[in-house]
Amino acid sequence: MTIDAEDLRAQCLKMRYSRRLVEPEVFPSEQEWEYITGRAMTGIGSSLYRKYLVSWSLPEDERTDIHCSALQWFPQYIATVPRDYALGVVYGDISSCPQATLAVIYKARLFDADMLRDVLHSTEPLSPPLPQGYYPLTFVVECLDAYQPEYTNDTLESMRELYRDITDPEPLGRITDSRAIFGGGTKYECPQGHINDAGQEYCIQPGCGLNIYGLRQRHEALIAAFAERIDALAALLAH
Ligand SMILES: [Zn+2]
Structure with a gap:
């Protein structure tokens, strides 16, 4: 086995980042974000996601450069790492700041019908709980207009199952x-x-x-558009 010098350097930095990023006040610098994203560095995704969520939750006039970097870079970073890893990171916390999570799902094309079905069917209480008046179904429906990079027949089947779930909720x-x-x-x-x-x-x-069911009137249009998207995908896949 041969290890490239650049990979060794990256591994050292990754280990250093994973130690440092646990500290709440430590944020990656602009250059670090660039490096982490350029290397599509896995293993520190959840810590970086935390930085993004914290930055989003701050009032705008309290955000400094490090917070703005986190808001700008995290969606790019998470769109760069392998998709399965990205899904695990982002869907691992949908309740700290659902609006921030939605924004990154849209920007990084992290729609995933199976992950969303898991959100609906999960029996474990979310920690922290979702905001008052916001439910797993609300979150799922607000994700419906997001995309994923590629679709297959399996995706279509999962999307149909998701549609059945959201139109027949508890x-x-x-x-x-x-x-x-x-x-x-x-x-x-x-x-x-x-x-x-x-x-x-x-x-x-x-x-x-x-x-x-915990939905608002504006959610009707999202569900109707999702049904159309399923039909459109079925038509494309039938060719
Ligand atoms: Zn009410």
């Missing part, structure tokens, strides 16, 4: 008929516990807007 809210408690017939209780008239599909509480 209700998170409920329809109640306890006159004694709420006064006046059937009510729709949204997943966050707001009480609406039964005819209300989406909760009318300001800032809520959830239907019984």
